[in-house]
Amino acid sequence: MKRHLLPLLLLATAAFQTARSQGILHTKGQQIVDARGNNVLFRGIGLGGWMLQEGYMLHLNQEGQQHKIRERIGKLLTPEQTQEFYDTWLAHNTTKADIDSLKAWGFNQVRLPMHFALYTLPSDKEPVPGQNTWLEKGFAMTDSLVAWCKANHLYLILDLHAAPGGQGNDLNISDRDGSKPSLWQNEADQEKTVALWKQLATRYAHEATVAGYDVLNEPNWGFDDQEKDRNGTGEKHNGPLKALLVKITAAIRSVDKEHIIIIEGNGWGNNYNGMLEDGLWDKNMVLSFHKYWNNNDTASISHILRYRRNLNVPVWLGETGENSNTWFTDAISLFEANNIGWSWWPLKKLGINNPLQVPSNKGYDALVDYWNGKSTTAPDAAAAYQSLMELARASDIRHNIVHYDVIDAMIRQPHSNKAIPFKAHVAHAGAVINAADYDLGRNGVAYFDKDTGNYRISGHPGVGNRGGVYRNDGVDIFQDAEKDYYVGHTEEGEWIQYTITVPATREYTLQTLVRGEGRFQWTENGKALTEPAEATGTAFTPSTAKVKLGKGMHQLRFQVLKGGVEFAGVKF
Template sequence: MEINRIVKMKKLLVILLSLSLTSYVIPAAAQGLHAEGTKIVNAKGENVILRGMGLGGWMLQEGYMLKINKESQQYRIRERIEDLVGPEKTAEFYDLWLKNHTRKTDIDSLKAWGFNSVRLPMHYNLYTLAAEKEPVAGKNTWLDKGFSMTDSLLAWCKANRIYLILDLHALPGGQGNDLNIADRDPSKPSVWDSEANRQKTVALWKKLAGRYVNEPWIGGYDIINEPNWGFENPAEDQHGLKEQKNAPLRKLMVEITEAIRSVDQKHMIIIEGNGWGNNYNGIMPAWDKNMILSFHKYWNYNDQASVAHIVKMRDQYNVPAWLGETGENSNVWFTDAIRLLEKNNIGWSWWPLKKIGFNNPSEIRSNPNYNGITDYMNGKGNKPAAGKAYSGLMELAENLKLENTIIHRDVIDAMIRQPFSNETLPFKNNIVSNHTLLKAVDYDLGVSGVAYSDKDTADYHVSTGKTSPGNKGGIYRNDGVDISSDSSRREAYYVSSFESGEWLQYTITVKEKGSYTLTFKLAATAKVKLSLSVNGKAAAKEITVLPTGGLTNFRQLEVKNIKLDKGKQVLRVYADAGGFNFDSIQFQK
């Protein structure tokens, strides 16, 4: 009974979160998308900006999403799991994974949060056999599993008036030398090395297009995800970044388009350049009137120069552009990117909805037995017993359900509200009365420079050559603010590396007007200073904090006679001379 009650409460929290963000929901669009000049429009001719989320990790697991960084293609992960628990239990785990990862509640929530599209990364092996496994060479055995999963997803999208974009993420044989992306086995022929693999790819797209030709909530066909292959100089340019002709890539995309058009004249064809979607040398001009240019964008600056190449090509060839995949960064980067994209009338699809990690809307909870598996697979631990490994895998698969994940409201807010508003919102319902404890990590929701100020806010290593992750602790929230945890206390999070010139804002609701003592819980290795303001007015200036004996050795500092009026108040805590950790504030009247 207690377990059922907890599950119901988790479901209620998901619903309440959805309702809390409904004021930012994008209005439902009319059906049927197509290219019209440089715009994507619906059946009414209205401009549509796709605001989407990719379902990475569902049909195709990339190792990093599972915290596996060695031998991390999906087929190798599965082989290694079989070595731990045997084939039958491995199949049981993968069946539960596919069942739980994406369900109707996920799509319902995406709609409620404000998204209007979904990108489905498909693994070909859920739809057809590998070419070398076909009973009759050159024939195609169709598998019901993938088509059935896609049918269900489309039904959920239709019910929510959300566009579904089909993305062939893993082609037969694989389309690149970044092996995880396409689950590629380098000992076997790639799609570029095998006519059988190319023909199977073409046939699969024809099968999909014939099945969904009359479905207006299919937004388009993203025909080859992130090709990264050196055709002219494979030894020195294995990912095709310097490729000048891209002739095999263009040829295969034209063949796929012709196959689709033989059964479907309605849906948009989405193409991607070489070099992970950005090298379009030799590919243009367009060969179809209903075609979209897709590009991918990670870890670079969010300035006009970062999209200039795709905007120039869009205008030159009079075709729409779409950012088909991006993400894996901080909330600051997300907000800035979306502002840049929509200023240029470019839609977007973030990556991914969920993984074991904090910089996405839904974080999958790990567990100790599964951690034992990842330690072993990453070369950091002993081989776990079969029973413990099986228990860890099945618990992980149960944790895939949205109601069992950690919903990161700050990530959703950074994508849906913050690009269009500088207003701050309380992160939690901070009602202040006598002895109220306010956690430092629960600063306001809002853009950098308004809800908080931090010196290191995002990862721009593609532009700078230096990795700088924003939140160095990688937990709890995805802003620029650094957050760490105390391993001795469950979910005891605190702000770390609170540096000189940084500040945090807290919107509180005071129940009773009066003079309060604010007790700060701080840790420092040297003498530092902090200040406090209330509603923009200085309340305490440059208070000295003495060393506490270590950055995890927290001590209390009382700041007395802070006048607080009844009702909404805005507090800011400033690090004047910083380099300390900040756990909480307790209010005492």
């Protein structure tokens, strides 16, 4: 089978897009509105992994801070080669083609996770202590992104993801060096953070494409008790966090009176204890929250709805994702029913649960095994250089694997209970439908699976696709030694549906390729199309049945009557 998914025609319609009107966005009561007063609902995505790599995005299990990753690369490559890798990564990971694609798919907003080190030197490396050296690299990259978003009428939100010194004990997300003082322990880093935002606000004060400033991503620091509450989830006061956010706000407002300022609470964005008792300190502010791995019900967002109601302020889901398509669809349905805009995380990485997948290579896989301790054989320096450069070039959208099932789950499925074809299946002699090419749609509409996602925060851990390849639904898809896909880990009552065009009424012989232990049959409109059949053995073997199909469109279902059957495909 091919690794890449084929393009779909029904990814987005005008009904799912919010056009950008002229003028800088602002708040009005509990809404974000454009210059004409129209409600603006963000449907966005974050560019995680571009300016700031996190280890899990590269399949690294330990020491996932970007500077640690760079150190490991530097032990194998020369300094010049290491710099070449990062220059190539930055040049390819996000391009205008990515932004063009987001527009075509139906998104209307982009969130840029910024690494401060692309804009200024670390405070302990400034030639003159207390002064700020400004680096053109980060500003030039941001200028390019603004231009690409403007060309596509997409909003851009600037997000300080890695602040000077690092804003918490979750080291990876801010590339923090845990051996040095954090942002909260170093006044010089706080001053540099304030100065950076003033510099950015000066540069984009009159740019309507920029929707707002997300001033500090996911603070996670226990100010009251570092020993027992390292990430600040139980923090009751948050005094230092509020003080810094107020200072940043004042610096921005000294040069930019118009743009929305977005703040995040402690404990990865959700703990606002002690911060808002005296109300908001700016008239054009939005509260952000982040949401991962919990139930998609009103209770899960009740805290942010309460703040919105009590403070009469807009709220925005600034970051979420890293789950299954079912979780995505349900979450977006919840947000939009409550007029909450959203920004997914991330656009691309190594892995299937995002719109774009960066393909790995054998050399890089061997490198990962070595770094993760699965292999004790150090890679050859020349081979490591070649595989890392191949990975950097593969981060370009031209070489990415496009997961249209993820896009469909985010853009179409929250507004539709209809299944649509994943691929064009036509019944003719010799036609083969691969098991993994079932319809696009919600769980219970295009397929039914009993394990649809990860809800571990709510006490219900799950996996979704246990095979972790090809698609991101609950259906468990695996890959065999020949790199072909098949459906496995089936349970009684599960089913998958295929929309098939039958060009002429006739009798067909279906050869269903199955193995394992279990029982199945084909159904249509709730009625048996074939007799129940057994799957046995360790090799895929055709199970034959004759069916009569009339001319037209059919939705056939592979129904699991007894779990344990593995299914590779069906041939007409």
